[in-house]
Amino acid sequence: MKNVRPILYAWFALLTLLALTIGASFAPLGPVLPFVSYAIAIAKTVLIIWLFMEMKTRDGLQRIALGVGFAWLFILLLLSFADILTRGWLGA
Amino acid sequence: MPDARAVQPQFPTLERQNDADHFGMLLFLSTEVLIFGGVFAVAFTLRAEHADYAQASKQMHYWIGGINTGVLLTSSALVALMVEAVRAGRAKLAGWLLGGTIALGLVFLALKFTEYALEYRDGVVPILSDANLHGGVERLFMDLYFVATGLHALHVTVGLCLLGSLLWPFGRARRERTAVFAGNAALYWHLVDIVWVFLYPTLYLAR
Amino acid sequence: MSPSQVNPRMSQEAVPDTPEERRSYLAEGHSLRSWLLTTDHKRIAILFMVAITFFFFCGGVAAALIRLDLLTPAPDLMSNDGYNRAFSLHGIIMVWFFLIPSIPTTFGNFLLPLMIGAKDLAFPRLNLASWYIFVLGGLFTLITVVAGGVDTGWTFYTPFSSTYSNGAVFLAITAVFISGFSSILTGINFIVTVHKLRCPGMTWGRLPLFVWSIYTTAIIFVLATPVLTITLVLVALERVFGLGIFDPALGGDPILFQHLFWFYSHPAVYIMVLPAMGVVSELITNAAHKQIFGYWFVAGSAIAIGVIGFMVWGHHMFVSGQSPYASAIFSFLSIVVAVPSAIKVYNWTATLHKGEIVIDGPLLYALGFIGLFTIGGLTGVMLAMIAADVHLTDTYFVVAHFHFIMVGGSVSAYFGALHFWWPKITGRLYNDMWARLAALLIFFGFVMTFAPQFVMGYEGMPRRYHVYPQVFQPLMVMSSVGSSVLAVAYVLPFFYLFWSLRYGKPAGPNPWGATGLEWTTPSPPPKDNFETVPVVDKEAYCYPEQGRAGEPQTQQAESVDA
Ligand code: HEM
Numbered sequence: 001m002k003n004v005r006p007i008l009y010a011w012f013a014l015l016t017l018l019a020l021t022i023g024a025s026f027a028p029l030g031p032v033l034p035f036v037s038y039a040i041a042i043a044k045t046v047l048i049i050w051l052f053m054e055m056k057t058r059d060g061l062q063r064i065a066l067g068v069g070f071a072w073l074f075i076l077l078l079l080s081f082a083d084i085l086t087r088g089w090l091g092a
Numbered sequence: 093m094p095d096a097r098a099v100q101p102q103f104p105t106l107e108r109q110n111d112a113d114h115f116g117m118l119l120f121l122s123t124e125v126l127i128f129g130g131v132f133a134v135a136f137t138l139r140a141e142h143a144d145y146a147q148a149s150k151q152m153h154y155w156i157g158g159i160n161t162g163v164l165l166t167s168s169a170l171v172a173l174m175v176e177a178v179r180a181g182r183a184k185l186a187g188w189l190l191g192g193t194i195a196l197g198l199v200f201l202a203l204k205f206t207e208y209a210l211e212y213r214d215g216v217v218p219i220l221s222d223a224n225l226h227g228g229v230e231r232l233f234m235d236l237y238f239v240a241t242g243l244h245a246l247h248v249t250v251g252l253c254l255l256g257s258l259l260w261p262f263g264r265a266r267r268e269r270t271a272v273f274a275g276n277a278a279l280y281w282h283l284v285d286i287v288w289v290f291l292y293p294t295l296y297l298a299r
Numbered sequence: 300m301s302p303s304q305v306n307p308r309m310s311q312e313a314v315p316d317t318p319e320e321r322r323s324y325l326a327e328g329h330s331l332r333s334w335l336l337t338t339d340h341k342r343i344a345i346l347f348m349v350a351i352t353f354f355f356f357c358g359g360v361a362a363a364l365i366r367l368d369l370l371t372p373a374p375d376l377m378s379n380d381g382y383n384r385a386f387s388l389h390g391i392i393m394v395w396f397f398l399i400p401s402i403p404t405t406f407g408n409f410l411l412p413l414m415i416g417a418k419d420l421a422f423p424r425l426n427l428a429s430w431y432i433f434v435l436g437g438l439f440t441l442i443t444v445v446a447g448g449v450d451t452g453w454t455f456y457t458p459f460s461s462t463y464s465n466g467a468v469f470l471a472i473t474a475v476f477i478s479g480f481s482s483i484l485t486g487i488n489f490i491v492t493v494h495k496l497r498c499p500g501m502t503w504g505r506l507p508l509f510v511w512s513i514y515t516t517a518i519i520f521v522l523a524t525p526v527l528t529i530t531l532v533l534v535a536l537e538r539v540f541g542l543g544i545f546d547p548a549l550g551g552d553p554i555l556f557q558h559l560f561w562f563y564s565h566p567a568v569y570i571m572v573l574p575a576m577g578v579v580s581e582l583i584t585n586a587a588h589k590q591i592f593g594y595w596f597v598a599g600s601a602i603a604i605g606v607i608g609f610m611v612w613g614h615h616m617f618v619s620g621q622s623p624y625a626s627a628i629f630s631f632l633s634i635v636v637a638v639p640s641a642i643k644v645y646n647w648t649a650t651l652h653k654g655e656i657v658i659d660g661p662l663l664y665a666l667g668f669i670g671l672f673t674i675g676g677l678t679g680v681m682l683a684m685i686a687a688d689v690h691l692t693d694t695y696f697v698v699a700h701f702h703f704i705m706v707g708g709s710v711s712a713y714f715g716a717l718h719f720w721w722p723k724i725t726g727r728l729y730n731d732m733w734a735r736l737a738a739l740l741i742f743f744g745f746v747m748t749f750a751p752q753f754v755m756g757y758e759g760m761p762r763r764y765h766v767y768p769q770v771f772q773p774l775m776v777m778s779s780v781g782s783s784v785l786a787v788a789y790v791l792p793f794f795y796l797f798w799s800l801r802y803g804k805p806a807g808p809n810p811w812g813a814t815g816l817e818w819t820t821p822s823p824p825p826k827d828n829f830e831t832v833p834v835v836d837k838e839a840y841c842y843p844e845q846g847r848a849g850e851p852q853t854q855q856a857e858s859v860d861a
């Protein structure tokens with residue numbers, strides 16, 4: 001059971017990040033808030049994937065198999081929002 | 093000792109078979125990412141197109157959501173420890189950790205449904221009880237909320253069933269195949285956790 | 300049989316009925332149970348073949364109704380509503396219940412393990428589950444028909460589908476939703492199989508190109524289908540519970556639906572055409588009896604198409620209200636994706652160059668694919684130009700464009716594959732004269748049906764109407780007549796192929812002198828495919844230097860000490 005410590009550290013870090021994200025939502029961040037929230041969410045995800053899902057010790061193929069879903073989601077969001085965010089630019 | 097009967101004829105070795113199971117599970121998780129990805133695309137669009145999105149989000153019981161996030165994160169840690177214990181052949185410890193994971197999963201669902209009940213009381217449930225829902229983005233937000241969390245709750249339930257199916261044959265935890273199955277079920281549970289990690293700021297923290 | 304009737308490529312000697320044949324996968328049991336509970340990839344391939352053939356027929360009936368109605372400018376055969384239901388049903392069945400599963404689930408299932416030297420797919424029970432899920436989805440399609448059908452077109456555009464349509468939208472969506480899981484499971488199964496079950500020596504650089512294209516297709520299955528799944532769920536929820544997600548009346552965004560739908564459906568058109576390209580690579584190399592020209596270009600272009608194909612979907616939305624900036628990006632990327640497609644066409648042509656070509660049924664189908672796909676692809680590039688598309692969108696030009704690729708291209712390749720691997724699947728040789736005749740008839744019937752539609756579309760005839768100006772009648776009639784030729788040509792193979800089951804000569808392991816590992820097994824192959832695990836020491840398409848005069852060889856290593 002050699003990986004117990006990293007798991008416990010990660011758990012602790014995750015709960016800290018949770019506290020941080022709740023705290024940030026009360027701070028007067030205005031339009032920056034979503035960026036802070038999602039940066040924290042991404043940090044949590046990295047911890048879960050790397051340590052809980054053991055991607056740290058896996059080979060490239062296994063990392064790709066899990067990563068490709070996120071990568072393709074990124075394509076979906078990127079190109080959809082290329083439309084949604086620029087739709088009004090020429091005037092309605 | 094590897095269980096010879098566990099190897100299916102198309103695989104040259106048990107190790108290759110275990111590899112294949114793990115690889116297949118990861119691919120399946122990628123499809124889950126994209127399934128929820130559609131929900132997030134809807135959420136982000138709603139947020140981009142409606143300035144009042146944050147206002148609508150304030151109806152959420154963010155503290156129940158927050159506690160639930162903690163519950164899921166903790167259960168994820170437990171299930172990760174469970175996998176370690178199974179690998180180390182410590183069946184008893186693994187059993188306790190698994191029990192803990194499942195218990196926390198049930199706590200999550202219980203809190204989630206408590207929250208639904210509160211929302212029903214508040215009159216912000218579309219169609220069923222919408223006395224205090226003022227149309228427009230508030231209504232859209234609650235629609236999204238129920239779709240997203242409902243779909244997630246469904247996945248939690250499936251995850252619990254997967255983990256639960258480990259309970260009964262747990263005496264055989266030493267068996268290599270059980271360890272592989274436990275590892276893959278744990279992967280699923282982690283993914284359900286990740287989805288919630290993104291749902292929480294999307295729905296609750298857009299203040 | 301006179302010499303002209305047998306395929307000139309086939310060995311003229313009748314191969315004796317060896318004892319192997321009796322141990323074939325077909326002989327492992329004849330009860331219904333032995334089929335319905337099988338986990339043998341070859342039997343599951345046959346199960347899929349039966350299912351999709353049935354749906355091909357159903358979709359064909361709808362097509363026949365459409366073409367019949369269009370014979371005259373007046374709405375005589377069907378009501379407006381009836382016509383809408385006919386083309387919607389035609390589209391839904393042909394796309395999701397025939398073309399998407401067609402080559403992957405039949406030839407992919409049958410050949411993938413054989414070509415890489417494996418005993419089965421990685422997850423045989425999952426494979427069977429995939430078939431049952433598919434059939435369940437198909438059942439819902441049939442229920443949809445009984446319940447009155449749908450009138451949304453195969454694209455289910457919101458808010459019409461979610462709010463206004465009076466058809467059985469929910470049932471139709473459920474059908475497609477269910478069949479999606481079949482795609483996902485098959486996709487995962489294929490990917491894992493290619494990664495984990497290649498036999499010793501079968502490196503990535505030695506994979507037959509059919510494997511490369513099925514592998515890419517499987518990736519698209521896995522990455523595109525989930526988005527369709529969730530989108531359909533959202534539409535269904537909106538329809539049943541009145542949620543506001545895509546409904547503009549409630550503040551939702553209907554164009555978001557199109558983004559999500561086409562994020563699946565443009566890659567889906569590559570699901571339909573990539574396996575066909577894989578088939579053609581096999582057919583062309585064998586017809587020329589030559590190494591493929593530019594192996595890595597052909598393999599790499601499959602991957603390139605698979606990846607770039609995910610970034611072009613907005614070309615379906617140029618007039619939807621999509622931002623012009625996004626349209627410009629999508630237009631550019633759509634033109635880029637034509638490059639790898641063109642690479643393939645050039646390489647096939649170069650492979651034929653100076654080959655020892657024997658013109659037989661399979662080659663004619665492959666040539667048909669190349670010609671029709673090229674026209675379809677080029678008109679696709681035309682449509683990707685925003686300025687042209689504003690004029691051409693939603694006209695018969697688009698209809699002709701995608702039928703050239705999906706019907707002229709993919710269905711021809713499906714028939715080509717059927718002819719090329721028929722001896723392997725059934726152990727029997729068919730009469731090649733009939734095969735050549737059917738191939739030519741399909742080609743001419745096809746062109747007659749769809750070439751006039753380019754003209755009509757260019758002149759402004761919109762799609763999905765059954766009332767049209769008098770001037771279009773000659774072209775419409777030509778198209779309808781062509782479609783009846785096409786129908787006859789599609790039915791023809793059923794007769795001579797089934798005839799061969801009973802009267803055809805036994806094929807022997809390798810009637811074409813082809814090089815893939817599948818040709819080292821008896822025809823039909825035994826349940827476990829290979830007696831001993833094959834070892835590969837040669838590239839794909841290692842046809843002998845001397846051409847047909849040389850001793851036939853396969854990728855299998857010559858001397859294996861088992
Ligand atoms: C080679 C590159 C290709 C390009 C640049 C291209 C481009 C286009 C464009 C711009 C449209 C939209 C027309 C409109 O509605 O305004 C279109 C429609 C379509 N294309 Fe392609 N295409 C290509 C290849 C393919 C392939 C390979 C397939 C199928 C295997 C295909 C199937 C379709 C279908 C089904 C539609 C019609 C969708 C609908 O409106 O219902 N295309 N294509």
Ligand SMILES: [Cu+2]
Nearest residue numbers: 565612614615
């Ligand atoms: Cu497209």
